[in-house]
Amino acid sequence: MIEIILHALILTGMMIAAILVFNFKDLVSAAVAFGLFSFLLAIEFYLLQAPDVAIAEAAIGAGLTTAAFMIAIRGTTKKEGDEA
Amino acid sequence: MDFTATLVTGTGFWNPIIWILAFLITFIVAYLIWRSGVSTYQKGTEQVKPYLSGNAEPDKNAVHIRGGNLYWGFTEGLKGYYSRLIPLHTGDLNDYMLWYFGVVIAVFALVVIFL
Amino acid sequence: MSQYAALLLAIPLIAAFAMPLFGLIGKKIRNSWAILTMLATVAAALILVWEVLTQGTIIYAFGAVDPSLTIPFDSGGVPIRILFVIDAMSAFMILTAAIMMFAATLYSISSESEQTGQDGYYALLFLLMAGIFGMVSTGDLFNFFVFLEINSLAGAALAAYRIKGGVAVEGGLKYAFISTVSGLFFLIAVGMLYGQYNSLNIAYIASVIDFTGLSLVAVVLMIVSLAMKSGSVPMHFWTPDTYSSAPSSITALLIVSSMASLYAIFRIAFSLFGLTMNVVTVGWVIIILGILSMFIGVSMALPQKDVKRLMAYHSVSQIGYMLVGLGVGLAVLGDQQMLAQFGVVAMEGGIFHIINYALYKGLLFLIAGAVIYRCGTANLNELGGLGHSMKWTMGFFIIAALAIAGIPPFNGFASKLMIYESVFVFNPFIAVIAMVVSIMTLASFVKVFHSMFMGPKLPQYETVKEVPMPMLIGMGLLAVLIILFGLFPDLVVNTLVEPAALALIDRSGYITSVMGGI
Amino acid sequence: MIEQIPYLAVILIAGIGIATILLKKNLIKMIMGLAIIEGAANLFLVTLGYREGGIAPIFTSAPGKEMVLPTVQAMTLTNIVIGFATTALLLAFAIMIYRKYGSVETNNIRRLRE
Numbered sequence: 001m002i003e004i005i006l007h008a009l010i011l012t013g014m015m016i017a018a019i020l021v022f023n024f025k026d027l028v029s030a031a032v033a034f035g036l037f038s039f040l041l042a043i044e045f046y047l048l049q050a051p052d053v054a055i056a057e058a059a060i061g062a063g064l065t066t067a068a069f070m071i072a073i074r075g076t077t078k079k080e081g082d083e084a
Numbered sequence: 085m086d087f088t089a090t091l092v093t094g095t096g097f098w099n100p101i102i103w104i105l106a107f108l109i110t111f112i113v114a115y116l117i118w119r120s121g122v123s124t125y126q127k128g129t130e131q132v133k134p135y136l137s138g139n140a141e142p143d144k145n146a147v148h149i150r151g152g153n154l155y156w157g158f159t160e161g162l163k164g165y166y167s168r169l170i171p172l173h174t175g176d177l178n179d180y181m182l183w184y185f186g187v188v189i190a191v192f193a194l195v196v197i198f199l
Numbered sequence: 200m201s202q203y204a205a206l207l208l209a210i211p212l213i214a215a216f217a218m219p220l221f222g223l224i225g226k227k228i229r230n231s232w233a234i235l236t237m238l239a240t241v242a243a244a245l246i247l248v249w250e251v252l253t254q255g256t257i258i259y260a261f262g263a264v265d266p267s268l269t270i271p272f273d274s275g276g277v278p279i280r281i282l283f284v285i286d287a288m289s290a291f292m293i294l295t296a297a298i299m300m301f302a303a304t305l306y307s308i309s310s311e312s313e314q315t316g317q318d319g320y321y322a323l324l325f326l327l328m329a330g331i332f333g334m335v336s337t338g339d340l341f342n343f344f345v346f347l348e349i350n351s352l353a354g355a356a357l358a359a360y361r362i363k364g365g366v367a368v369e370g371g372l373k374y375a376f377i378s379t380v381s382g383l384f385f386l387i388a389v390g391m392l393y394g395q396y397n398s399l400n401i402a403y404i405a406s407v408i409d410f411t412g413l414s415l416v417a418v419v420l421m422i423v424s425l426a427m428k429s430g431s432v433p434m435h436f437w438t439p440d441t442y443s444s445a446p447s448s449i450t451a452l453l454i455v456s457s458m459a460s461l462y463a464i465f466r467i468a469f470s471l472f473g474l475t476m477n478v479v480t481v482g483w484v485i486i487i488l489g490i491l492s493m494f495i496g497v498s499m500a501l502p503q504k505d506v507k508r509l510m511a512y513h514s515v516s517q518i519g520y521m522l523v524g525l526g527v528g529l530a531v532l533g534d535q536q537m538l539a540q541f542g543v544v545a546m547e548g549g550i551f552h553i554i555n556y557a558l559y560k561g562l563l564f565l566i567a568g569a570v571i572y573r574c575g576t577a578n579l580n581e582l583g584g585l586g587h588s589m590k591w592t593m594g595f596f597i598i599a600a601l602a603i604a605g606i607p608p609f610n611g612f613a614s615k616l617m618i619y620e621s622v623f624v625f626n627p628f629i630a631v632i633a634m635v636v637s638i639m640t641l642a643s644f645v646k647v648f649h650s651m652f653m654g655p656k657l658p659q660y661e662t663v664k665e666v667p668m669p670m671l672i673g674m675g676l677l678a679v680l681i682i683l684f685g686l687f688p689d690l691v692v693n694t695l696v697e698p699a700a701l702a703l704i705d706r707s708g709y710i711t712s713v714m715g716g717i
Numbered sequence: 718m719i720e721q722i723p724y725l726a727v728i729l730i731a732g733i734g735i736a737t738i739l740l741k742k743n744l745i746k747m748i749m750g751l752a753i754i755e756g757a758a759n760l761f762l763v764t765l766g767y768r769e770g771g772i773a774p775i776f777t778s779a780p781g782k783e784m785v786l787p788t789v790q791a792m793t794l795t796n797i798v799i800g801f802a803t804t805a806l807l808l809a810f811a812i813m814i815y816r817k818y819g820s821v822e823t824n825n826i827r828r829l830r831e
Contacts, residue, residue, distance in 0.1 A: 060797050060798065
């Protein structure tokens with residue numbers, strides 16, 4: 001039972017993080033939300049008995065990809081829309 | 085290997101060798117006629133210059149018909165078709181993706197309906 | 200047992216990753232390395248094709264003691280290794296890719312000789328080729344996805360390689376984005392199949408498949424994703440953008456990669472699902488996509504002003520012919536009598552058109568590249584009178600343009616004739632559309648011919664010379680092949696095309712070749 | 718029961734990703750949407766291999782108990798790496814586009830059209 005609740009919590013968290021990525025006008029916040037999404041995904045992988053995938057996702061998804069987004073945002077605009 | 089065999093398409097056939105031979109013969113006949121020439125033609129005289137009713141020859145760039153002018157009548161005649169078709173190509177990445185997902189849904193609907 | 204299947208991947212990969220090292224030593228050495236490895240790859244491909252044509256399907260299991268050992272003794276009758284399954288259809292695609300690789304690499308040696316960053320260029324070119332060879336020869340769905348992604352990434356990076364004021368980056372971005380999304384949905388479809396049948400091997404899945412609702416979703420996702428990758432209407436929008444902004448030799452290879460996606464559609468439709476799904480509906484879906492591609496592609500091509508964009512719309516249009524030919528074959532797959540009467544011929548026409556199309560469209564793009572190389576513009580409103588100074592290029596253009604328009608005796612005619620006649624029996628309406636499209640193709644190439652090569656010698660192109668020898672050799676090879684394929688269509692059909700069509704139809708033969716007669 | 722929950726989440730998350738791609742005009746945002754779909758696909762694959770009560774497929778913990786399927790995990794690992802490569806390439810394109818066009822909004826990146 002506790003497992004089901006844990007799964008549900010993490011998956012809901014992922015969905016909320018994804019919706020935050022969709023909603024944030026500020027791209028840096030969106031990138032942070034994406035990092036959160038990847039981190040929760042890594043935990044979900046761990047719960048689904050895939051520890052090696054979880055490590056890779058935490059390192060590449062949450063770490064490298066978020067960093068790549070940050071670099072790209074530094075190189076382009078910080079806000080969504082034309083005002084940048 | 086038989087190099088002269090014909091390509092059979094079920095309802096017809098196609099033999100390029102015979103076709104080439106026919107073409108060659110026509111070409112040779114045409115060449116012979118062309119070679120006999122016009123007796124009054126002389127190289128390097130006034131004759132070879134372009135004749136424009138005595139007017140001076142315009143600039144080379146003005147003579148050449150540009151690609152954009154060809155088939156102007158065709159696109160003008162089918163204006164109703166082209167004025168709908170060309171604006172679809174918006175160059176907008178969102179639209180490209182919209183078409184992809186649209187086709188996925190459309191094909192899915194088709195396959196489910198005619199299951 | 201044949202080791203060439205592994206070499207087909209190994210040589211381009213080694214070549215690609217060693218390219219920057221050789222680039223450090225010197226330009227000449229790097230170019231020689233590129234030519235050498237290209238020749239080695241082409242040689243391996245040709246030997247492999249020869250072996251397949253003489254000995255039948257080749258199976259190569261990676262990492263096995265014996266490469267032909269597909270099912271290990273302790274695996275319970277399931278092939279667990281990554282397999283290469285090279286039947287006649289794959290061999291046909293490998294041959295097409297090898298020819299185009301030869302021409303494009305040779306052409307690049309001089310067309311790119313004054314550009315920067317050539318190490319990366321050749322490395323990506325060989326990666327692209329490795330992706331294409333992998334796609335057409337693998338017998339494993341996930342492996343196919345990996346090669347698809349290698350192919351997309353290398354292709355997109357190459358398309359954007361010459362930045363050209365950002366336009367090329369735009370083309371590359373659109374290609375990369377779209378192919379990544381379609382690749383992801385392909386992966387989800389692969390997951391759906393894995394979830395049901397616990398295997399990734401095409402032949403094994405085909406042997407146990409039981410068409411469920413989930414398989415239906417999977418087949419739709421796969422076919423639409425691959426149709427997008429091959430650039431069929433109404434998902435063709437990226438094609439003109441990417442093809443027109445990429446370097447010309449790369450466009451010739453992007454065509455082969457779209458052919459590889461086309462191959463995958465039919466491998467999935469014929470070998471993986473076959474008669475377990477409703478072939479009539481799926482066949483008609485492919486035919487409808489084909490008709491739309493043919494007609495909308497050519498009608499968009501007519502008013503274009505940029506020569507490469509015009510040719511890119513023609514590639515959309517030509518894809519339609521192959522989709523129609525093979526779609527008709529798929530639609531009548533369940534009916535033995537109709538299949539024998541015209542279905543096989545339609546498929547042969549479609550398959551024959553693949554190699555013809557790759558040859559003449561590749562040649563056309565190389566010619567456009569030659570003109571751009573000398574004149575610096577692709578705008579048809581600015582070009583003119585090049586026939587006076589670029590005689591060889593003009594000759595090649597005439598050959599390619601007549602071939603794409605389906606004028607006898609060039610190769611486009613032979614394959615189009617097969618498609619027309621067989622499709623006419625299936626549905627006369629489609630054949631009429633195909634002929635109208637062919638006429639419009641001729642019309643638009645008359646336009647290109649006139650505005651590029653005809654007219655008086657323009658003062659701004661007074662100094663234009665013929666392109667250098669390696670470019671001419673690359674183009675000349677394709678032109679010679681077009682003429683040969685046009686003169687001996689029967690020979691090509693009998694030795695290459697017919698086995699390929701039969702290999703596609705023969706689903707149980709494909710399964711048996713891997714599963715060993717179970 | 719546990720096996721079924723993630724599938725629902727996969728559909729919803731992929732839906733959010735698709736919506737991001739279709740509705741957002743900002744390229745960086747669209748690439749984030751792509752990465753979200755990527756995550757959904759990975760979650761889908763790992764969930765496919767999950768068996769209730771199964772343990773991680775590591776050889777040393779082998780005795781007795783049922784294991785989850787290892788193939789999908791290998792596939793997911795591959796896909797994570799491929800996904801990072803595509804994301805990095807697309808972001809590099811986005812930066813390049815910004816330098817040349819001065820914008821990353823898709824309605825400004827339309828020099829190639831018609």
